[in-house]
Amino acid sequence: MTTSMTTVTPDVASAIVAELGGSNAQSVEMMIGIGLVKDSEAVYFQYLGEERAPAALTMPSGKPCTRMANITLAGISIADGIGAENATKLNLIVETSAGRRLLLTSGIQTWWTQCLIQGLMGLFNSYNLDEAFTLDSYKGKSGRRPVFCSVRQAGDVVKDQMMYDQLGQLRSDRAMDKFEAAVRDSVEILNQAVTGGTVDEAIVTVDEPVKEGDF
Numbered sequence: 001m002t003t004s005m006t007t008v009t010p011d012v013a014s015a016i017v018a019e020l021g022g023s024n025a026q027s028v029e030m031m032i033g034i035g036l037v038k039d040s041e042a043v044y045f046q047y048l049g050e051e052r053a054p055a056a057l058t059m060p061s062g063k064p065c066t067r068m069a070n071i072t073l074a075g076i077s078i079a080d081g082i083g084a085e086n087a088t089k090l091n092l093i094v095e096t097s098a099g100r101r102l103l104l105t106s107g108i109q110t111w112w113t114q115c116l117i118q119g120l121m122g123l124f125n126s127y128n129l130d131e132a133f134t135l136d137s138y139k140g141k142s143g144r145r146p147v148f149c150s151v152r153q154a155g156d157v158v159k160d161q162m163m164y165d166q167l168g169q170l171r172s173d174r175a176m177d178k179f180e181a182a183v184r185d186s187v188e189i190l191n192q193a194v195t196g197g198t199v200d201e202a203i204v205t206v207d208e209p210v211k212e213g214d215f
Helices: 010-018 111-125 161-172 176-195
Strands: 026-028 030-034 044-046 067-082 087-095 101-107 133-139 147-153 156-158 202-204
Touching (some): 067 101, 087 176, 111 133, 111 156, 111 161, 161 176
Parallel strands (some): 030 101
Antiparallel strands (some): 030 044, 067 087, 067 133, 087 101
């Protein structure tokens, strides 16, 4: 099986977070890519800069970290033209209960992004977008084993059923241009709800290892 590894230089990392805009800098302590190594059981990978490969986030037991509990939404955006592949990324900033801000980034057409948008729109529709939630990410069991996720609040999975049906149908029809448009519309709604339309500039530091209790 071929291993697919994505690396991000500091310049590219800056380009991604620059899409968040704004003038008052906020510190993002960790930049995390989703499912960067296809034959790894890990789902979250910490970017460590140009000279080092992304590191799988694992618990002290060695098992992959799959759950980010008690986090709140701090920002969300779309970044275009990223890296040599001219990729389009969804960027999510969450804040942990300890006040650490993390930037999660994934391709706009990925299953993980689809699941995330469905869940966050569910929180938006129930007026709970400003409340803490849990993000569970996990690998599929078949095919290329894409990464999925679920948004939970008070122990229950939250999703917007209309968005679930719409994105599912567009993916089934392979209408990915319309799929992207629907994701962008949702991101605009979520960003407006969380930030009032603007997001503070994010400064990424990538030299701090993950510790137990971070999530």
